[in-house]
Amino acid sequence: SLNEFYYRDVSLHWGSEHGLLPQSKPMADPACARHSGRDGVTSGSEGARDERVSVVMCFKNELIYLLLRTLATLRWRTPSRLLTEVLLIDDNSDTDSGEEILSFSSSLSLPVRLLRSNTSLGITQCRRQGVELAVG
Numbered sequence: 001s002l003n004e005f006y007y008r009d010v011s012l013h014w015g016s017e018h019g020l021l022p023q024s025k026p027m028a029d030p031a032c033a034r035h036s037g038r039d040g041v042t043s044g045s046e047g048a049r050d051e052r053v054s055v056v057m058c059f060k061n062e063l064i065y066l067l068l069r070t071l072a073t074l075r076w077r078t079p080s081r082l083l084t085e086v087l088l089i090d091d092n093s094d095t096d097s098g099e100e101i102l103s104f105s106s107s108l109s110l111p112v113r114l115l116r117s118n119t120s121l122g123i124t125q126c127r128r129q130g131v132e133l134a135v136g
Contacts, residue, residue, distance in 0.1 A: 056130030060091040084136025
């Protein structure tokens with residue numbers, strides 16, 4: 001199936017060689033590179049090193065390869081010292097792709113928590129729930 005093809009392609013080849021993900025681009029502003037800690041440059045502010053974030057993603061009936069591509073992009077583009085967790089909230093999708101998502105995120109060493117709602121909450125309630133449950 002199409003989902004299996006993209007799952008295999010993203011997980012085995014990391015996607016960028018096949019055009020699923022954009023190739024890495026240099027940051028336009030050197031200050032951004034200093035803040036993100038890229039290229040071995042650390043931030044000038046001590047507080048910036050202590051900042052940690054949670055990414056909250058709400059979805060319903062999303063194609064699995066799009067979710068996997070988003071997770072891969074988060075992993076490659078976000079300094080691991082900043083990322084506390086990725087909180088995925090499934091708003092009562094028709095299919096359960098939880099095992100695939102968790103397996104893929106584990107292979108990327110990406111801290112993912114997947115929550116599934118038994119009823120359809122809508123995007124606003126999903127986001128609120130994500131903010132309440134986020135730890136970063």
